[in-house]
Amino acid sequence: MSLRFSQWHKLPINLSELCINTVLRCGQSFRWQQLPDTGEWRCVLYGRLISLKQDPSYLYYRTALPNSQTQTTALPTPPASTVISRSESESATPDRDHADDTDSDVLPIIKHYFALSVNLTELYSQWSSADPNFKKKAPKFTGIRILRQDAWETLICFICSSNNNIARISQMVEKLCVNFGKKIGTVDGRAYHDFPTPEALTGDNVETRLRELGFGYRAKFIHQTAVTVAKEREPGWLYTLENPESPAFGVDPAPGEEMCFQGREGYRRAHEKLLELQGVGPKVADCVCLMGLGWSEAVPVDTHVWQIAQRDYKFGKDRNKSLTKATYDALGNYFRQVWGKEAGWAHSVLFTADLRAFSEKHTTKVEVELKEEKDRSGQIKSKVSTVTAKRVLEEDDKDAARETKTVKKEESVVQTVETRVTRRRSSRFQK
DNA sequence: AGGCTACCTGCACT
DNA sequence: AAGTGCAGGTAGC
Numbered sequence: 001m002s003l004r005f006s007q008w009h010k011l012p013i014n015l016s017e018l019c020i021n022t023v024l025r026c027g028q029s030f031r032w033q034q035l036p037d038t039g040e041w042r043c044v045l046y047g048r049l050i051s052l053k054q055d056p057s058y059l060y061y062r063t064a065l066p067n068s069q070t071q072t073t074a075l076p077t078p079p080a081s082t083v084i085s086r087s088e089s090e091s092a093t094p095d096r097d098h099a100d101d102t103d104s105d106v107l108p109i110i111k112h113y114f115a116l117s118v119n120l121t122e123l124y125s126q127w128s129s130a131d132p133n134f135k136k137k138a139p140k141f142t143g144i145r146i147l148r149q150d151a152w153e154t155l156i157c158f159i160c161s162s163n164n165n166i167a168r169i170s171q172m173v174e175k176l177c178v179n180f181g182k183k184i185g186t187v188d189g190r191a192y193h194d195f196p197t198p199e200a201l202t203g204d205n206v207e208t209r210l211r212e213l214g215f216g217y218r219a220k221f222i223h224q225t226a227v228t229v230a231k232e233r234e235p236g237w238l239y240t241l242e243n244p245e246s247p248a249f250g251v252d253p254a255p256g257e258e259m260c261f262q263g264r265e266g267y268r269r270a271h272e273k274l275l276e277l278q279g280v281g282p283k284v285a286d287c288v289c290l291m292g293l294g295w296s297e298a299v300p301v302d303t304h305v306w307q308i309a310q311r312d313y314k315f316g317k318d319r320n321k322s323l324t325k326a327t328y329d330a331l332g333n334y335f336r337q338v339w340g341k342e343a344g345w346a347h348s349v350l351f352t353a354d355l356r357a358f359s360e361k362h363t364t365k366v367e368v369e370l371k372e373e374k375d376r377s378g379q380i381k382s383k384v385s386t387v388t389a390k391r392v393l394e395e396d397d398k399d400a401a402r403e404t405k406t407v408k409k410e411e412s413v414v415q416t417v418e419t420r421v422t423r424r425r426s427s428r429f430q431k
Numbered sequence: 432a433g434g435c436t437a438c439c440t441g442c443a444c445t
Numbered sequence: 446a447a448g449t450g451c452a453g454g455t456a457g458c
Contacts, residue, residue, distance in 0.1 A: 027453060158453090158454095159454095159455095161452095161453060161454080162452095162453085162454035162455060163438080163439085163451090163452065163453090163454050163455080164439095164440085164441095164452055164453080164454085165441085165442085165451080165452035165453085166452085166453080167441085167442080167452090168440070168441060168442085168452080169452090169453090171441090172440095211439085214439075214440060214441085215439075215440090216438070216439025216440055217437090217438045217439055217455090217456095218438095218439080219439085221455085221456095278455090278456090279454090279455065279456090280455080281454060281455045281456085282454090282455095283453075283454060283455090284453095284454075284455080287453085300453075301453095302453035302454075303452085303453065303454085304453055305453080322433075322434075324432075324433055324434085325432080325433090326432075326433085351453080355453085434458105435457105435458085436456100436457090436458085437455105437456090437457090438454105438455090438456090440452100441451105441452095442450105442451095442452095443449105443450090443451090443452105444448105444449085444450085444451105445447105445448085445449080445450100
């Protein structure tokens, strides 16, 4: 089905409250694609193709609708299994007899997905007053919030993430959608698919197909987890693990429990239950708790966070020099004591600040030196420029020697005197 | 309990 | 230009 976009709508929001250019590529979701020229982001959420862009004052959004007036779209269906947690009479799906309705009902999806009811600026100031390191690092990384994603999608995406890099995770998730997800429609000849249901990944040949698609040993985990969720658990089981205060899209929030430094009871139960799934260890379970189940206190500890803990929080200096299960738990408890109920949100800010693609210390300052060679008549015979790249070190290391390296010679044209390029860009960020 | 190793693949870097 | 190490871990000893 051919789709066309509605006109842009806008929502007033400050970049300190939300920065989509950071949030959509810091490794929370692996599905958003940025268009090369316009900087526009696109993704299918709950069966709806959504397009976003942002300036300092507004978040702009639009959705794709059927091209033909006579065609009617299917209702946006929340994950089938969430329906069980509410009665049919209180379905949150709005009436969609008119095109205007199909257009406007995207706003609730966006507000839910970005958890816009949470005041991020307030949280940043709380974390800053409680933690000097956060106060130091955070100002360069504002507007980073935790996305409220679908639990099933989050689970599978983070099973893919193990021992893997963001670029390849994104490739794999795209393959999942294209090969096993429902096709939503095409825009400008490009097809868009939704994320596959658990049932779609339970087939006997799924593991083989996934291996052929390059999933490696994760193929087995994905298939096995799909079988477990779809056939060996009650319908909607995954969604019973959600934080009632932050439920799936379309479900009304309910009061929750009190927080303690080990995390709320519901969080600990969810974490424990997720560990029963194949390919889910403590880190993946925490990612699902945080981003897919609404447990804001979950702190996923990966290699980055472990390094941050050692470097900035004096962890691992004494006994626990390796990341054992005991150390893992101790770290989560420690960060929850420092940052409080939204520890996972705070962790995400520091994690992003440490990601190669965002980190200052891995960017390179390019300096261009131009030499002209002229012949006897004064005509320019050739231009030779030397481009030197200086790795910009962190502010702490300003006095340290700068690493200088010649990267390119004999440029015919000099375009900029100072350009910032990212070292070792992953393919995802190119173009 | 802590400490190994194997596991798939692609790509940046040497 | 071929070779190596690593990327937001997990399972199984």
